[in-house]
Amino acid sequence: MDVGLENRTEVLIVGAGVIGASAALALAKSGHDVLVLDRNSGIGDGSTGASAGVIRVHASDAQSSALADDALSVWNNWREFLGADESEDLARFVRCGSLILDTGNGFADQAAAAMSGAGVAFDKWTLADMSGHFPYFDFHRFGPPRSVDDEAFWAEPTEFLRGGLYTSQSGYVGDPTLAAVNLMRAAQRAGARLRLSATVVSFDFEGDRVVGVTLGDGITLRAEAVLVAAGPHTDRLIRGIGATADFRIRTRRIREELIHVPAPSGLDLALQGVHLVDGDLNINFRPERGDAFLVGSNGDRADEQTFIQDPDVFNQLVSADAWERMTLRLARRIPDLGIPRVRMGVVGLYDAAEDWLPIYDRTCYDGLFVAMATSGTQFKTAPIVGELLRYVIETELNGRDHTTEPFRSPVSDRAYSTAQFSRLRAPREDQSRG
Structure with missing residues (x-):
């Protein structure tokens, strides 16, 4: 089939969320079509729009903490x-x-060790420190986390x-969708093109190499590299062609609810607010x-997680x-809170790996790359992840294994091993969502 010049590109990105937009910006700025x-x-x-938008620097491992610290400067x-x-x-x-x-x-000890290893600043607070800064919190121990139907909860x-x-x-971005729009607009200024309402129905091959996609309207697009960053739809897209055959990491689609709760009268959260990570509850x-x-869940109780098979079919209303x-x-x-x-609230579908680390890698097919398992944890790192994905794609297109050479952050010149984000890694048992 003859493909017109307007339907050819060097890098085709499937997914215009915060990760796909960031990758588009990094690649376009480096001169790629x-x-x-x-x-x-x-x-x-x-799933970008359903993110809590938290920008935090604590993590379960030093490399993740360092990556978040680099992104924070952006x-x-x-x-x-x-x-x-x-x-x-x-x-x-x-x-x-x-x-x-x-x-x-x-977890607090693990996070402290990770931030220390990454050279990220933090303070260790006593109970008196916490109470002095945030007197509206009750710092009693209520845990371990229990069902509200359990008498012990009360x-x-x-x-x-x-x-x-x-x-x-640390802090947050109140409008994650706008952040993705900002990144995409910057990518377009750098020369990237965008097609919305475009559904990929198949990948096109030449031998064992992915060379493009076909859309629902029959249009065929050709590319040297295809990056799938489609959030919860990524697994379905690539599994159908056997691209996950060598994955050692499983991904899951988790229905996530963020609840909007008014603060007690007289409490000014613009001055007294904080992002609280409360593993006790x-x-x-x-x-x-x-x-x-x-308010969201830490994800520490398996019985409170809802896994979704079909990313197009899930309840999008806040549940009772x-x-x-x-x-x-x-x-x-918060004892003064009124119910x-x-x-x-906001209900979304998160794409997450079993060890809560993302996958930034090629697949078993030449020319096909993925950025997946990023929901709920990687919004904060997105500005640097775009550069990391550019490195992965450029290195592999040049015939080299990206996991054997360090990626250097353009912000700090820190060196990162992309093997941590490989599809071939063994699941890390020491990771948590944080």
């Missing part, structure tokens, strides 16, 4: 990074700090948590504007069970 597709009608309309200089003029509406990074409670389950606590870790540089939350909390569970847990930590009657 880039075309981005998305099945939705808007940029960042998938979020702090967002307009300059994008090359956007003063007229462009940009996503705003709000610095509120993160407090990781030491619940005795080992028992009066007798012990206090011993302290926590505080990272003053299996919740984490951040300020939402200045008058509410955005999740609403009750998270608001009641939040009320234990609102109206359920409000």
Whole structure:
């Protein structure tokens, strides 16, 4: 089939979420001809839009913490990074700090070791430090996390948590979708092209090499490299052609609910808010504007996770069970919280690996690359991940194994091993969502 010049590109990216947009920007800035597709009608309309937008630097391992720290410097200089003029509406990074409670389950120690190894600044706070900074929290030990139907959940606590870790540089982006739009607009200024409402129905091959895709309207697109960054739809797209045959890591689609809960009257979260990682109650939350909390699950209880097989079929309404569970847990930590009657929140579908690390790699087919298992954990690193994916694609197209050479961050010149993000890695048992 004859393919017109307008349907040819060097790198074809499937997915216009925050990761796909970041990769498009990095590749286009490096002089590559880039075309981005998305099945939705808007940029960042998938799992990016359902992200909590938390920008944190703590992690389970030093490399992930360092990558987040590099990305933080970009979020702090967002307009300059994008090359956007003063007229462009940009996503705003709000610095509120993160407090990781030491619940005795080992995660705080692990995060401290990771940040120390990465050279990331943090403070160790005592119970008195935490109470002094955030007097509206009750720092009693309520855990381990229990169902709200368990009588033990309502028992009066007798012990206090011993302290926590505080990272003053952390915060959040209140409009993750706008961040993806910003990245895509910057990519377009650098020469990238974009097609929305474009559904990939098949991959096209020459031998064992992927050379393009065919869309639902019959249009055929040709490319030297195809990067699939389609969030929860990635696994279905590539599994159908056997591209996951050598994967040692499993990915899952997790239905995620973020609950919007008004703050107690008189509490100004713009001044007194913090991102709290509360493994004691299996919740984490951040300020939402200045008058509410955005509350999600830590994912520590398997019985509270909902796995979805078909990414196009899931309940997109806040459930009564999740609403009750998270608001009641939040009320234990914040005694003055009132339980609102109206359920409000955001429901999305997250794509996550069994060890919560992303996959940035080629596949068993030449020319086919993936950025997957990023939902819920990698929004914060997206600006640097685009450069990492550029490195992976360029290295492999030049006939070299990207896992044998370090990727160097353009922000700090830190060296990163991309083997940690390989599809061939053994699942890491020491990882957590954080």
